[in-house]
Amino acid sequence: MPAFNRSDGRDVHVYDAKDPDTVIGGLVLTSGITNANLYSMVEIICFIDGIFFLRDEYDTTIQRDDSSLHPGKYYILTAGTVTPSDEPWLVRTISAGTGTRVAAFRDAVRDRDGRCIITGEVALSGHRGLWAGFEAAHIFPLAYEQHWTNYDYSRWITVPATSGGSINSVQNGVLLRDDIHTLFDSYLISINPDDGYKVVCFQPDGKNIAGKHLDQQFLEDPRRPVDQLLRWHFRQAVLANMKGAGEPVFECDFPPGSDMVGEILSGPRAGEVMEFELFSRLAVGDKPKATGY
Template sequence: MGLVSSPQQQTCRTNMSVANRSAGRNIHIYDAKDPDVVLGGLILTNGVTNANFYSMVEIFCIFDSSYFLRDEDGITIQRDDYPLHPGKYFILTNATAKNKYPGSITISNEPWLARTVSAASGTRAASFRDAVRQRDRRCVITGKEALRAEHGIWRGFEVAHIFPLAYEQHWTDSDYSRWITIPATRGGAINSVQNGMLLRDDIHTLFDGYDISVNPDDNYKVVCFGPDGEGIAGKHLDQRFLEDPCRPVDQLLRWHFRQAVFANMRGAGEPIFEYDFPPGSDVMGEITSGPKAAEWMEFELFSRLSAR
């Protein structure tokens, strides 16, 4: 059975020890005109509706005509709020306005930015960290309170950049600063409180790895792209957070959600990077022998330089 890979994936499948995002998928997506090739898939978790599924497909598939989805029993799936069920789904395109033949499906080549855990340090990051801590005082995804925050103890909690600091040049080139209305105390717009969230440390790891995201276009629903051991999939960010005028802007949450869909649903999925290097490990060797070595090295390098 064939499997479509994004252009970024086609040269990074040599390290057999690399974790595979597509492992465990129970949703598989096909072009009805070529049902032997898998276009992508999903590990289904709580809260994903039929309408959500349509919107995710539209992130990594480009259509030149209208389309609809059918399951393996031939039943057309409606864009509704009924829960999505595991199984095979086939995309059928309607005839285009120019001719009577079905339209085409193209897999998006929108870039996916490789990312590992971002634990930035330095004066720019410290200012950003303090602003986010004082605003949130809890993990905004799980709701767990930082009970010792008033004593300056934040153990178990970390501040996450929604858009990673390591890609500041990409941020600048794309003019993402236009979304920021609250300037940062230090370090430019990318370090605005509107680009950060306080998360439990384990949730931060999953967020940076695109295993968890928030969909601002579905009432800020938490979406898990892997098994949900915390019971948070399908929940929504609470109103205290959403009513705060300093909360993250929707455009950045939407950017992260799109990246999570690309990472987990497009083709075979993007590689998962190792980040746990015990003392004595050959870090450089592990990176250079792993997937997307150049991108991984670039991220690690700029994560350290950009924090100064």
């Protein structure tokens, strides 16, 4: 099963100044990414012992400010040490959960949002029951419910789910256009709650959403997603796209008659992908094991 290479096309590259020949990670630069954003992203993909700052390839110190980031090589300077993060990335593929426990979640998200919260496109016929082209997306994936339980993510939930457990609270969901949902689940786009709820694209943006901010009406709704879950998703997106060579993006289009299982088993991280696919589709029983944050 072919896997997309997230590092292909990077025009921002990050190095430890003490080891300038080994790339730590990088980024495909899109609209809205600032110098301050790069600093915060570096703090996710690396453990840095002590105060640090960034310099570009022209030996210019980069300020931690809202100036637009430019393509190029960036070097971490610190009196301490720089170690690539070992924080785990949870494998995620594009599979919609099914069953009654997800239906209540879907209905709650539709009722609250009524539109794609990233593009702003309204589901004009939603009030008549027509939601074609719009999907309720879990921010934290349903397949990792055991991880959710182990790390007590439910402590952030203030609006209980009507069924299916706290992971199916409306506060763990957003309504997205179906194409945006695919990008969101692939961690190719995310929302940074610590930068004005800005949409960050990790691949070239053909939808004019990079750098947009979520609208105030959505943010003022007490049922909106909690910051901690948006922050978790953004952190996962940074790890997936920026650390090392990046994580694979898995095939999700299996035409009728194709050997889905064979393609998965011949691809990267086959066991984790197969486990995620099974539990995402069934949405019942034990969930994939995961460790970390």
